[in-house]
Amino acid sequence: MSYELKQSASGKFMFNLKAANHQVILTSQLYESKGSAQNGISSVQKHGSDDKNFELKTATSGQPYFNLKASNGQVIGKSEMYNSEAAAKNGIESVKKNCSSTVIKDA
Known part of the structure; x- marks a missing residue:
């Protein structure tokens, strides 16, 4: 588990x-x-690591995904699109388990 930090083609970072x-x-x-x-x-x-910061959503295509929000309501990160709500919930659990990583790799 790690964070991968990289610069986009436009010069911005993500x-x-x-x-x-x-x-x-x-x-x-x-x-x-x-x-x-x-x-x-x-x-x-x-x-x-806190359930209340996750927002389960459904894309216009019908696929579930989730957002992680800060306490001020701003979206910090977004998941991929999933095939089922259960898979999206598993994704949330994975973020909760892995978010404490202190490993940051420059890509």
Whole structure:
């Protein structure tokens, strides 16, 4: 389990939280600076273990996904699209289990 911090083609920064199997379980928004993205990782570490910070949603395609929100309601990260609500809930459990990782890799 680790965070992968990288710069996008547009020059902005983002991160992925990866589970032990290297699967991406949460993706951040784009940040203007590397420091802001690192603050986003800190926010996931702080908020990712509490059920109340997760919002289960359904895309227009009908596929379930979830958002992780900070205490101020701002979305910190978003999941992939899942095939079932049960799979999305498993994804939430994976974020809760892996969010405390302090391993941050520059990609």
